[in-house]
Amino acid sequence: MGGLGLSGFVLFSWVLFLCCIFSVDGLSKVRGVNLGGWLVIEGWIKPSLFDGIPNGDMLDGTQVQIRSVVLNKYVSAANGGGSNVTVDRDVASTWETFRLWRVSDNEFQLRCLGGQFLTVNSEDGLILATAKHPLSTETFFIERNAGRVHIRPLNGGYVQATNNHLLISTYQFQPGWDNNLATFELVIVANNLHGDYQLANGYGSEKAKMVLEEHRRSFITANDFDFLSRHGINTVRIPVGWWITQDPYPPSPFVGGSLAALDLAFSWAQSYGLKCIIDLHAAPGSQNGMEHSASRDGSVDWPSPEYISQTLEVIDFLATRYGGHPSLLGIELLNEPSAATVPLDVLVSYYMRGYQIVRNHSSTAYVILCQRIGNADPIELFQAGIGLSNVVVDLHYYNLFDPYFATMNSSQNIEFVYKMRAPQLQDLKAMNGPLVFIGEWVNEWDVQNASQYEYQKFGSAQLDVYANATFGWSYWTLKNDMIHWDFEWNIQNKYLLFSGSSMLKTPSFLLLLALGWGIHLIIMPR
Numbered sequence: 015m016g017g018l019g020l021s022g023f024v025l026f027s028w029v030l031f032l033c034c035i036f037s038v039d040g041l042s043k044v045r046g047v048n049l050g051g052w053l054v055i056e057g058w059i060k061p062s063l064f065d066g067i068p069n070g071d072m073l074d075g076t077q078v079q080i081r082s083v084v085l086n087k088y089v090s091a092a093n094g095g096g097s098n099v100t101v102d103r104d105v106a107s108t109w110e111t112f113r114l115w116r117v118s119d120n121e122f123q124l125r126c127l128g129g130q131f132l133t134v135n136s137e138d139g140l141i142l143a144t145a146k147h148p149l150s151t152e153t154f155f156i157e158r159n160a161g162r163v164h165i166r167p168l169n170g171g172y173v174q175a176t177n178n179h180l181l182i183s184t185y186q187f188q189p190g191w192d193n194n195l196a197t198f199e200l201v202i203v204a205n206n207l208h209g210d211y212q213l214a215n216g217y218g219s220e221k222a223k224m225v226l227e228e229h230r231r232s233f234i235t236a237n238d239f240d241f242l243s244r245h246g247i248n249t250v251r252i253p254v255g256w257w258i259t260q261d262p263y264p265p266s267p268f269v270g271g272s273l274a275a276l277d278l279a280f281s282w283a284q285s286y287g288l289k290c291i292i293d294l295h296a297a298p299g300s301q302n303g304m305e306h307s308a309s310r311d312g313s314v315d316w317p318s319p320e321y322i323s324q325t326l327e328v329i330d331f332l333a334t335r336y337g338g339h340p341s342l343l344g345i346e347l348l349n350e351p352s353a354a355t356v357p358l359d360v361l362v363s364y365y366m367r368g369y370q371i372v373r374n375h376s377s378t379a380y381v382i383l384c385q386r387i388g389n390a391d392p393i394e395l396f397q398a399g400i401g402l403s404n405v406v407v408d409l410h411y412y413n414l415f416d417p418y419f420a421t422m423n424s425s426q427n428i429e430f431v432y433k434m435r436a437p438q439l440q441d442l443k444a445m446n447g448p449l450v451f452i453g454e455w456v457n458e459w460d461v462q463n464a465s466q467y468e469y470q471k472f473g474s475a476q477l478d479v480y481a482n483a484t485f486g487w488s489y490w491t492l493k494n495d496m497i498h499w500d501f502e503w504n505i506q507n508k509y510l511l512f513s514g515s516s517m518l519k520t521p522s523f524l525l526l527l528a529l530g531w532g533i534h535l536i537i538m539p540r
């Protein structure tokens with residue numbers, strides 16, 4: 015009797031535990047950490063990944079301007095592209111800026127503002143800004159010498175400026191590096207994309223495979239999951255790129271192997287009692303033009319019907335593979351779509367279809383919808399009526415990336431968290447719609463040389479306020495060369511005072527007990 019009473023109690027606790035651990039009702043919300051820069055590359059997280067690339071300052075998407083050293087004028091694509099090219103501008107702006115598409119270490123295509131590529135007119139060798147799709151006829155050797163370049167189409171003479179300010183590829187000799195019409199100054203004006211595309215295409219397939227295999231194997235390991243589970247973390251949010259569906263042989267230049275790594279992450283999560291959120295960080299075509307969406311050159315081509323249906327196939331693939339996995343907590347359909355380039359109605363329709371696909375494979379997995387970044391209010395997703403159950407809206411809270419924060423001191427940053435973030439969370443909660451997830455935040459700000467004590471206060475304020483997010487939060491990011499972003503560094507150096515709660519320990523103890531008693535009840539003859 016006593017034994018049955020106890021086992022009844024234990025079983026009851028077990029059931030309670032199972033339904034409450036992620037009931038997100040205040041008992042135990044998501045306390046997560048992002049595995050940023052692992053299966054989706056972000057150069058700033060680990061710059062050394064790019065160290066071995068020849069001409070590493072001329073990766074895909076690098077913005078360059080070209081100035082004739084004789085005419086002292088910049089090369090310009092009239093109207094940003096679509097017609098002729100002239101060498102007549104004193105000052106370089108958008109028409110005079112070209113984005114590189116890298117073909118090899120020293121062969122490049124040059125893309126204009128309007129999206130066209132520079133090409134050679136076959137009749138007279140004039141350079142025009144008219145090619146829609148770059149082929150070998152749009153590919154140029156670029157020879158460098160200090161800041162100077164010679165430019166030569168694969169077939170043809172060197173490109174030279176003419177005295178009537180055109181650009182023509184008829185220079186038949188090897189030009190010297192003195193001032194001559196075939197010598198230009200190459201000005202690199204922006205080189206801020208360091209993602210999977212730049213890394214893989216920069217190294218070329220063989221070397222990229224070696225670099226990425228080593229990175230995926232060593233950057234995050236089972237030891238990190240152990241660390242997280244011992245420090246009160248219950249979830250990892252794992253950014254993945256669309257090419258994961260075509261493992262092990264994704265389209266060039268992407269490198270296979272991220273699927274095997276994700277499988278490993280799920281098995282570590284299971285071993286250490288963590289849950290996983292799969293986050294589609296990089297969609298085909300790029301949803302925000304940033305390196306972490308694997309954009310080639312900063313363009314945002316995602317909101318096209320072909321890319322959207324390809325993206326839904328990615329969600330179907332992920333939901334099919336992991337929908338029944340005990341460690342799956344949720345699938346985030348798309349990270350940080352850009353408000354400037356992704357229309358709300360297109361996004362909402364994608365989210366609705368994505369929700370259905372996930373639901374088809376799991377009745378319980380949370381379906382997570384990221385807010386648009388830029389000029390958009392997350393309320394738009396609460397008003398859209400997407401999905402019936404277990405829907406979550408993900409907000410990213412950074413006191414960074416906006417001039418608004420640039421002059422704030424430490425107390426003003428903390429005040430902002432209490433006066434602006436907290437009420438927003440209250441308002442969204444009051445809408446009784448989807449749950450709210452602070453899927454990214456960090457213990458870093460624009461305050462220069464803040465003390466450990468100031469960081470502790472900032473971190474604690476954020477933890478205090480974000481604890482009210484109805485789904486929970488997830489820190490960006492587990493590891494980072496910039497130490498203040500690095501979760502492990504923050505914990506080990508006591509810049510972030512977070513120890514989690516003892517809540518996790520009791521239930522897993524109860525779970526073991528309950529499992530024991532369950533087995534006991536099944537095998538003991540009555």
Ligand SMILES: *[C@@H]1O[C@H](CO)[C@@H](O)[C@H](O)[C@H]1NC(C)=O
Pocket residue numbers: 092097098099100180
């Ligand atoms: C280049 O194209 C622009 C716009 O089509 C035209 O106005 C201009 O005259 C052209 N310049 C040359 C040098 O052909």
Ligand SMILES: *[C@@H]1O[C@H](CO)[C@@H](O)[C@H](O)[C@H]1NC(C)=O
Pocket residue numbers: 367370371374
């Ligand atoms: C859900 O599954 C059913 C049955 O397999 C299928 O007919 C339907 O198209 C699926 N819906 C979505 C949105 O994938």
Ligand SMILES: *[C@@H]1O[C@H](CO)[C@@H](O)[C@H](O)[C@H]1NC(C)=O
Pocket residue numbers: 423424425426
């Ligand atoms: C921050 O700035 C405010 C407003 O200028 C000021 O009142 C406050 O003393 C400053 N706090 C710190 C810690 O510097």
Ligand SMILES: *[C@@H]1O[C@H](CO)[C@@H](O)[C@H](O)[C@H]1NC(C)=O
Pocket residue numbers: 462463
């Ligand atoms: C921060 O510290 C660095 C190095 O100690 C120093 O050079 C810099 O001037 C400091 N910045 C501010 C804003 O105090």
Ligand SMILES: *[C@@H]1O[C@H](CO)[C@@H](O)[C@H](O)[C@H]1NC(C)=O
Pocket residue numbers: 436440478479482
């Ligand atoms: C959290 O929410 C509760 C109730 O909604 C509110 O009273 C409290 O002030 C909030 N705490 C923070 C730190 O925002």
